[in-house]
Structures are given as structure tokens and as C-alpha cells.
Amino acid sequence: MITAGIDLGSLSTKVLILEDDDILSTSILTTEEEGALVAKKAMDEAIKKAHISFEELKNIVSTGYGRRLVPFAKESKSEMLCHAKGSHWLFPKARTIIDVGAESSKAIRINEGGAVEDFAGNDKCAAGTGVFLDTMAKALEVPLEEIGQLSLEHKGKAQISSMCAVFAESEVVSHIHKGIPRNDILAGIHESIADRIFGMLNRIGMKNDVVMTGGVAKNIGMVRALEEKLGTKIYVSEYPQMIGALGAALIARNSK
Amino acid sequence: MYYLGIDIGSLTCDAVLIDDSEKILASSVVPTGARNREAITRAADEVLRSACISEKEVTATVSTGYGRKRVEGRLTAVTEITCHARGIKALLPGTRLLIDIGGQDSKAIELDENGQVVDFAMNDKCAAGTGRFLEAMARALQVDIEVMSELDNGARGDLTISSMCTVFAESEVVSLIAEGLKVNEIVHGLNRSIASRTLSLIKRIIPDIAGFPIAMSGGVARNSGVVRAISNAMKSKVVIPPMPDTIGALGAALIARERYSHN
Numbered sequence: 001m002i003t004a005g006i007d008l009g010s011l012s013t014k015v016l017i018l019e020d021d022d023i024l025s026t027s028i029l030t031t032e033e034e035g036a037l038v039a040k041k042a043m044d045e046a047i048k049k050a051h052i053s054f055e056e057l058k059n060i061v062s063t064g065y066g067r068r069l070v071p072f073a074k075e076s077k078s079e080m081l082c083h084a085k086g087s088h089w090l091f092p093k094a095r096t097i098i099d100v101g102a103e104s105s106k107a108i109r110i111n112e113g114g115a116v117e118d119f120a121g122n123d124k125c126a127a128g129t130g131v132f133l134d135t136m137a138k139a140l141e142v143p144l145e146e147i148g149q150l151s152l153e154h155k156g157k158a159q160i161s162s163m164c165a166v167f168a169e170s171e172v173v174s175h176i177h178k179g180i181p182r183n184d185i186l187a188g189i190h191e192s193i194a195d196r197i198f199g200m201l202n203r204i205g206m207k208n209d210v211v212m213t214g215g216v217a218k219n220i221g222m223v224r225a226l227e228e229k230l231g232t233k234i235y236v237s238e239y240p241q242m243i244g245a246l247g248a249a250l251i252a253r254n255s256k
Numbered sequence: 257m258y259y260l261g262i263d264i265g266s267l268t269c270d271a272v273l274i275d276d277s278e279k280i281l282a283s284s285v286v287p288t289g290a291r292n293r294e295a296i297t298r299a300a301d302e303v304l305r306s307a308c309i310s311e312k313e314v315t316a317t318v319s320t321g322y323g324r325k326r327v328e329g330r331l332t333a334v335t336e337i338t339c340h341a342r343g344i345k346a347l348l349p350g351t352r353l354l355i356d357i358g359g360q361d362s363k364a365i366e367l368d369e370n371g372q373v374v375d376f377a378m379n380d381k382c383a384a385g386t387g388r389f390l391e392a393m394a395r396a397l398q399v400d401i402e403v404m405s406e407l408d409n410g411a412r413g414d415l416t417i418s419s420m421c422t423v424f425a426e427s428e429v430v431s432l433i434a435e436g437l438k439v440n441e442i443v444h445g446l447n448r449s450i451a452s453r454t455l456s457l458i459k460r461i462i463p464d465i466a467g468f469p470i471a472m473s474g475g476v477a478r479n480s481g482v483v484r485a486i487s488n489a490m491k492s493k494v495v496i497p498p499m500p501d502t503i504g505a506l507g508a509a510l511i512a513r514e515r516y517s518h519n
Contacts, residue, residue, distance in 0.1 A: 103424065125382065126423035135423060166383035166392065166422045167360065177290050 005248025008066030011102030015046040016245035025049035035069030059252035082247030088114030095207035100216035102130040107200040118204040126165040128196035148221030151186035158188035190225040213243040257315040261508030264323030267359030269295035272505040273303040281307040318512035343507030345371030347497040357476035359387040377460040383422040385453030396429040408444040408481040415445035447485035473503035
């Protein structure tokens with residue numbers, strides 16, 4: 001049976017097409033237009049890559065903050081549920097999921113069966129999200145894709161005490177003025193986000209194994225900073241951004 | 257005898273010089289910039305020069321603000337809350353609630369009949385509801401921060417900015433522009449958002465503000481749109497003292513005079 005999951009996020013829209021236990025195709029587009037339009041484009045691209053027709057899709061489930069804007073979805077499910085489902089399928093031993101996307105961060109605890117037991121999250125402010133990292137990368141004039149690696153090559157660690165992205169940006173600028181090396185500032189930035197996520201994990205009670213999903217999981221510096229803070233290994237799939245869409249496609253398959 | 261008050265804030269450094277009769281002789285506002293000490297010297301020099309008084313003639317100096325410990329030769333350093341309360345008591349006696357919105361923080365200070373601090377609430381953890389919020393929005397709207405103050409003149413509508421967070425609100429504003437909303441309607445919405453944030457700060461210390469004489473200080477008090485939005489949200493008149501940015505420095509100068517004569 002062929003099903004699709006679509007994750008309409010604040011920054012990017014992801015589609016994943018699943019046939020039984022095989023991923024046929026994925027697509028990812030920037031959410032820069034109206035939700036329904038981006039959803040259709042992303043879906044068209046994934047269908048083309050999978051060499052199937054739209055009619056062959058037996059079920060489509062949407063998720064993400066814009067999940068209700070997807071006209072062709074049969075059902076919509078919360079990101080929390082989809083990330084839990086997708087992570088459990090990829091990593092059956094996963095009990096804790098850290099999902100850091102562009103504009104939100106979440107900590108989810110699941111049981112052996114992949115059902116959600118507890119949850120904490122922030123989507124009210126940029127602290128601890130991808131946008132926070134993006135703002136700091138811009139202040140440092142470093143491409144976002146490079147900040148993780150650069151943060152690992154640090155000698156000291158600059159202190160970033162503000163949670164607020166706006167105030168942290170001023171702190172970064174004043175560190176630059178003081179001549180603190182870029183790598184040390186980046187290490188401090190990653191540590192401050194790790195602290196924030198650590199606080200969220202404490203609220204729900206962390207259990208091993210820990211999986212990280214969302215676009216920020218592609219940042220190796222972030223994963224290492226969290227591993228250091230939590231004292232445990234963090235599992236990341238090769239396509240962490242697609243986990244929400246994967247979970248949606250799995251839910252679509254199971255509810256048919 | 258002359259007394260100097262210096263308020264070193266995150267964005268500006270303000271100085272006020274008074275004489276023995278508590279008369280304000282001069283005041284100054286200079287950007288704090290990256291070097292606190294230079295800003296302190298500049299702000300002090302400016303008031304001394306315009307009052308034609310030499311540094312040696314200053315009897316006592318009191319500092320306040322987040323950089324208050326950086327002021328050399330001070331009699332003492334006093335918190336912003338105390339200095340703001342003292343300053344507003346001199347200019348607008350009878351004020352029972354002082355709202356102070358500066359560059360990076362916002363405060364609500366409750367005062368008793370004698371102008372003494374009863375309670376206060378403060379936000380300095382996040383840029384929401386501060387001058388920095390307005391600055392970021394002015395940038396997103398590509399208007400001058402000074403011009404922004406006049407932009408909601410006559411604007412109506414109940415456009416709501418749903419994001420509290422400055423970073424998210426900035427993207428919200430950009431999409432509102434893309435949707436074709438008028439700049440003055442957006443500014444109106446932003447002012448209302450600051451007002452609702454301020455109101456929740458006040459509610460933490462005063463559940464019912466009916467009948468409270470209210471004043472506002474800090475740089476944002478010069479923004480008439482924000483002041484109007486706050487008045488509307490509280491259904492009360494908000495009085496703005498002359499030179500609202502220098503209330504903290506004025507309070508510091510008054511305290512300098514009091515403490516010096518006590519010693």
C-alpha cells in the first residue's frame with residue numbers, strides 16, 4: 001500500500017511517500033508561499049520522484065503548524081504524534097525525542113510501543129529554535145550550514161547568558177568587539193541552546209535512547225553539545241527533517 | 257552646590273544636573289555604545305558645559321542603571337527602581353503607578369501616597385514589550401523609529417500581532433506587508449501588542465488599576481502611539497513628564513542632594 005505524509009512547517013514543507021516499509025521518495029520546499037500552494041508543489045515533486053500517480057496514494061496525512069492548510073490530506077495529526085511515530089519506527093529503542101525545528105523546540109517521551117507519555121515544548125519564542133541559531137549565524141556572518149562544525153573547533157567557550165534571541169544577538173556582537181574567537185562564541189551559542197533543551201528534558205524526565213529530529217539535528221555542533229550536556233548518545237537519522245512526514249505517512253498506512 | 261545624577265542604561269546614558277533648590281539646570285542623553293566609561297564622560301561633560309559649571313563644583317554624584325557601578329567618583333549607586341520613583345515624585349507628585357519602558361527592559365512600579373515604592377514588576381529577560389521590540393519592527397517596516405511614533409495617528413482596526421517574541425513578530429510584520437496591509441495599521445497593531453504586554457506586567461502587582469494616577473517614563477514614553485495604546489488598554493489617562501528619558505538620572509541627582517546633606 002502506498003501512502004504519503006506531508007509536514008507543513010514554518011520554514012519548509014516536507015513530503016514523504018511510503019510503500020509498505022520502503023520510502024519511495026521525499027521532497028522538501030521552502031514554505032515561502034501560501035500553505036496550500038507549497039503543499040501541492042511539494043506533493044507533485046515527491047510523486048514525480050516516486051514514479052507514481054496521485055491516484056495511487058491510498059491515504060495522505062498532514063502534520064506541522066500548517067497541517068490544516070493541506071487540501072488533499074484526509075486527516076491531520078499533531079507534530080508530536082508524527083515525530084513519535086517516525087522516530088519509533090526508525091529507532092525502536094527510542095524513549096526520548098528532541099525535535100528542534102525552525103520556530104519551535106520540543107521534548108517528547110514515548111513508551112516501548114511508541115505512544116506519547118509526556119511532552120514539553122516552546123513555540124512562543126525563538127529561544128532554543130532554529131531561528132535563534134540563524135540569527136546568531138547572521139550576526140557572526142557565518143553560513144548557517146557551517147556553524148555546527150566551526151563550534152566544535154573551539155579553544156574556550158564564550159558565555160551567552162540571554163535566552164532571548166534579540167538580547168543574545170547583542171551579546172554575540174559585544175563578544176566580537178572584544179575579539180573573542182568566532183569558534184568560541186559559536187561553542188557558547190550551542191551550549192546555551194543545549195541548556196535550554198536540557199531544562200525541557202528535565203520537565204518530562206529523559207529516558208534512553210534519545211533521538212533528535214528536525215532541521216537543527218543536521219547541525220553536528222548542536223548534537224555534540226547536547227550529548228555532552230546529557231551525557232548520553234543521541235541518535236540522528238540521515239534525514240532528520242523528514243521524520244514528521246515519515247510519521248504522518250506511517251499513520252496514514254496504519255489507519256487505512 | 258550642584259548635584260549630578262547619571263543613569264547608564266543599555267541603549268543611552270543620561271545625566272541630570274540640579275542645584276541646591278532642586279532646580280534642573282541641564283540634562284543630556286547620549287548613546288551608551290560599546291564603551292560605558294566614554295558615554296558616562298560624554299553625558300556628564302554635556303550637562304556641565306550647558307550649565308557652565310566645572311567638574312570640581314559638583315558636590316556629589318549618584319549613579320543608577322545597569323552600568324551604575326562603572327561611574328567613578330560617585331557618592332553611591334542606587335537601583336533604577338528607587339531613582340525612577342524619586343524622579344517622578346519630583347515632577348508628577350501623586351503618581352501611584354509608574355510605567356518605565358526603556359531600550360531593553362520594562363518596569364511597572366507601584367508607589368504609595370508619599371511616592372515610596374510599594375512593589376514593582378520587571379521584564380529584562382526578553383525583548384518583548386521593550387524599546388528593542390519597537391526598533392526591530394521599525395526596521396522590518398523600513399520606517400524611522402522617530403516617524404513610527406506618528407504612524408498610528410488616526411489608525412483604527414483591530415489587527416492583532418500574535419507573536420510576543422520579537423523575532424517571530426518581525427516575520428509576522430513582513431508577511432502582513434506582503435498581504436498588503438497598510439503600514440499605519442500594522443504600527444497600530446504593534447502598539448497594541450506592547451500595550452497588552454505592559455498591562456500584564458502591571459497586573460502582576462496591581463490587579464485593579466482603576467483610579468490610579470499613572471505616569472510613564474523611559475525613551476518609549478516619547479512614542480505617542482504606544483502611550484495612546486497603553487492608555488486605551490488601561491482605560492486611564494497616562495501622564496508623560498517632561499524629558500521622560502531622564503527620570504532615572506533626575507532621581508539619582510535628587511538622591512545625591514539628600515544623601516549629601518544627611519552625611
